[in-house]
Amino acid sequence: MIDLINAFPVFLLVFIRVTSFFVTVPLFSYRNIPTTYKVGLGFFLSYIMFLSMEHPSLAIDEAYFMLVLKEMLVGLFIGLIAFMVLSAIQIAGGFIDYQMGFAIANVIDPQTGAQSPILGQYLYTFALLLLLIVDGHHLILDGIYYSYKIVPLEQVWLPLGSERLVEFIATTFNSMFIIAFQMAIPLVGCLFLVDIALGITARTVPQLNIFVVGLPLKILVGFILLVVVMPVFLILFQKLFESMLFTMRGLMQIFGGV
Known part of the structure; x- marks a missing residue:
């Protein structure tokens, strides 16, 4: 039998970590998920984790x-x-929007309440659906479960000012922008060639109003390229999910001093 009086402090710590995790993690933190559902899910997950772990005094x-x-x-x-x-x-998606001429129009992301680029929101929705298809949300929950083995409950301090943590966060920022550039460069590069072709056309055929023709043409080419490279995007999304899990584990190891 579990001593409820001695076990309550442990369960409360587990519940705090899980619910705090749901505040910022993708898919579980969005506004279109009711708060009562988040709290209830956090409570039951915390209870399951609490029963399957060792209880420090x-x-x-x-x-x-x-x-x-x-x-x-x-x-x-x-x-x-x-x-x-x-x-x-x-x-x-923001890089692609800027090249296609969609940068002037942003949409409100109902999941976070912030403004986001149109194609960025479109690709992000596909990524979330793929995350659900490949059971990525289960891997995210596994990550918070195994975090108790790396960062134990009785550990009081966190190395927030360590050089290793600062370097890790800077590396994560750097890799995030590199991955974004690698995802956008096929469409951005092709649309840049379209800009060059339109510029040559404007010089050789001055009677043609290039501003009237150019914008619809770039949008049409952009959508065609988006359909063509979408399978490649799905593969990149899966690689991005793996990178997300490795990054979460790396941060846990830094917090746990591993």
């Missing part, structure tokens, strides 16, 4: 409040680093 004292703060930061940072990696899709 904890008491509610001065150090316990530091553990509460630590658990909150661990959940928020792990979810945030995953969100950063998947943001490469919207950045790539």
Whole structure:
């Protein structure tokens, strides 16, 4: 039997980390998911994790409040680093939108409440659907479960000021923009060649109003290229999911001092 009085502090720490994780992680943190559902899912997942892990001896004292703060930061940072990696899709869509002429029109993302590029939101929706198809959401939940083995509950401190953590975050930012550039470069490069062709046409046929012809032509070419390279995008999305999981694990290892 579980001693409820001694087990309550442990369960509360587990619940805080899981619910903090749901605040920032992709797919579980979106506004179109009711808050009551998030809290209920976090409660039941916390209960399952609580029953399947070793229970350290904890008491509610001065150090316990530091553990509460630590658990909150661990959940928020792990979810945030995953969100950063998947943001490469919207950045790539922003690059493509700028080249196609869609940069002037943004849409409100109902999932986050922020403005996002049109094609970025389109590709991001496809990525979320693919994440569900390949059971990526299960891997995300596995990540928060196994985080207790790397960052134990009784650990009070986090190396937030360490050089290793700063370098890791900078490397993650760098790789996010590199992945976004690699995803966008086929369409951006082809549309740049269309710009060159339109410029040559404007010089050789001055009677043609290139501003009237150019914008619809670039949009048409952009949509055709988007359909052609969509299978490649789906493969890149899967690689991005793997990178997200490795990044989450790397951050946990830094927090756990591994």
